[in-house]
Amino acid sequence: MSLNIDNVKCSGCGLCLRACPFGALLLESREGQGLPESKYRKIAIVTEACTLCGACLETCKFDAMQIEKIQGGGTPHKEQYQGVWVFAEQRDGAIQGVVYELLTKGRALADQRGTHLAAVLLGHQQQEHCAALFAYGADKVYLVDHPALAQFNSDTYTDILTGLINKHKPEIVLTGGTSIGRTFIPRVAIRVNTGLTADCTGLEMDEKENILLQTRPAFGGNIMATIICPNHRPQMATVRHKVFKQGAPAAGRPGEIIAEPAGIRAVKARVLEVVHAMGQQVNLAEADIIVSGGRGLGGPENFALIAELAGELGGAVGASRAAVDAGWMPSFHQVGQTGKTVCPKLYIACGISGSIQHLAGMSSSEVIVAINKDPAAPIFDVADYGIVGDLFAVVPELIKALKNR
Numbered sequence: 099m100s101l102n103i104d105n106v107k108c109s110g111c112g113l114c115l116r117a118c119p120f121g122a123l124l125l126e127s128r129e130g131q132g133l134p135e136s137k138y139r140k141i142a143i144v145t146e147a148c149t150l151c152g153a154c155l156e157t158c159k160f161d162a163m164q165i166e167k168i169q170g171g172g173t174p175h176k177e178q179y180q181g182v183w184v185f186a187e188q189r190d191g192a193i194q195g196v197v198y199e200l201l202t203k204g205r206a207l208a209d210q211r212g213t214h215l216a217a218v219l220l221g222h223q224q225q226e227h228c229a230a231l232f233a234y235g236a237d238k239v240y241l242v243d244h245p246a247l248a249q250f251n252s253d254t255y256t257d258i259l260t261g262l263i264n265k266h267k268p269e270i271v272l273t274g275g276t277s278i279g280r281t282f283i284p285r286v287a288i289r290v291n292t293g294l295t296a297d298c299t300g301l302e303m304d305e306k307e308n309i310l311l312q313t314r315p316a317f318g319g320n321i322m323a324t325i326i327c328p329n330h331r332p333q334m335a336t337v338r339h340k341v342f343k344q345g346a347p348a349a350g351r352p353g354e355i356i357a358e359p360a361g362i363r364a365v366k367a368r369v370l371e372v373v374h375a376m377g378q379q380v381n382l383a384e385a386d387i388i389v390s391g392g393r394g395l396g397g398p399e400n401f402a403l404i405a406e407l408a409g410e411l412g413g414a415v416g417a418s419r420a421a422v423d424a425g426w427m428p429s430f431h432q433v434g435q436t437g438k439t440v441c442p443k444l445y446i447a448c449g450i451s452g453s454i455q456h457l458a459g460m461s462s463s464e465v466i467v468a469i470n471k472d473p474a475a476p477i478f479d480v481a482d483y484g485i486v487g488d489l490f491a492v493v494p495e496l497i498k499a500l501k502n503r
């Protein structure tokens with residue numbers, strides 16, 4: 099890829115210079131170049147500092163700038179792309195749990211590929227997290243520190259990660275399928291001219307072809323598709339929290355911190371204030387015990403029974419999409435393909451049939467208990483313990499037994 103500037107269209111207005119986070123554009127005199135008269139008498143030129151981040155394209159009012167992509171042939175010099183990267187997402191200064199899960203997976207992929215594992219950490223005064231990133235397997239941390247990075251900004255994050263990828267050329271980039279990851283990673287993939295597989299449930303290395311096999315549900319979750327990105331680099335994927343298991347940290351494991359410039363440009367959106375979500379938000383993804391209810395409950399009032407059982411066990415309340423769509427429970431309780439992915443020690447499904455979309459969000463729970471009056475319900479295929487019966491009889495018995503402990 100290369101950034102081309104059309105000398106005839108360029109008016110020399112200089113807007114692109116202000117937009118470039120890397121100071122990679124200059125204005126040069128038009129005189130003697132046989133170009134049309136312009137009130138600015140200058141044209142923009144690209145220097146070697148250009149990382150092809152694309153920030154200038156959006157500002158050019160004269161359609162004079164283009165990143166030329168190699169059509170059909172994929173990324174040139176693919177062999178130069180090396181290493182596995184994990185985007186180390188921090189929120190309010192806390193590294194998100196999915197990062198450690200991705201580092202654990204990334205370490206295994208890097209070892210299989212015989213390459214290094216790096217984390218990319220954007221933020222302000224976040225260096226203290228590097229030790230933990232090394233402990234979970236990173237060999238290097240690319241650290242970008244700037245006050246403007248204290249809060250997430252899609253434009254800024256996109257520019258910086260694009261610039262880093264173009265500069266260091268990683269072979270694989272993994273990001274959490276969080277709201278932050280989902281917001282900016284597709285923009286990065288477009289800018290670096292590669293593909294992106296969202297919400298993967300499996301990542302393996304094809305050691306013969308040296309290609310990342312990215313598996314995810316497709317067609318409404320009815321099949322599992324394995325997607326490859328054979329011609330473009332990096333290979334990029336997002337993975338939701340709790341899909342992969344977090345390994346044990348190796349305290350004191352050494353690593354290299356590589357400080358990178360932030361190159362912040364004037365952004366279109368500014369964060370004025372951060373207001374945390376109010377109300378009864380449950381953190382299902384972190385719960386050790388979840389009791390979930392489905393359509394079998396028959397109405398919203400019966401979720402009180404589920405809440406009572408969850409309360410006795412010290413767990414959280416989950417719900418199937420049928421229960422959420424019926425308006426019986428708020429959407430943040432939903433477990434499944436379009437809800438939360440959970441991996442508790444104990445998952446109790448009450449009046450839930452076990453559709454493939456529900457299983458996609460909870461089947462990796464350590465112990466699954468299913469209560470359903472239909473002995474042929476698919477939930478029993480994944481359950482460790484199945485109780486065939488009316489939940490309105492079974493659940494009160496369980497609550498009674500727990501109260502009598």
Ligand SMILES: Cc1cc2nc3c(=O)[nH]c(=O)nc-3n(C[C@H](O)[C@H](O)[C@H](O)COP(=O)(O)OP(=O)(O)OC[C@H]3O[C@@H](n4cnc5c(N)ncnc54)[C@H](O)[C@@H]3O)c2cc1C
Binds near residue numbers: 454487
């Ligand atoms: C693209 C897509 C994404 C989706 N994403 C999700 C998702 O994220 N999460 C999700 O859950 N679903 C999702 N769904 C919906 C999914 O296909 C199912 O429709 C849904 O999971 C069914 O919910 P349910 O099991 O509660 O209801 P049902 O399938 O109607 O099952 C109710 C069960 O309750 C049992 N029952 C009834 N009465 C009693 C009783 N008194 N005692 C004991 N058992 C009883 C019945 O035998 C039955 O098995 C998605 C669908 C699509 C197409």
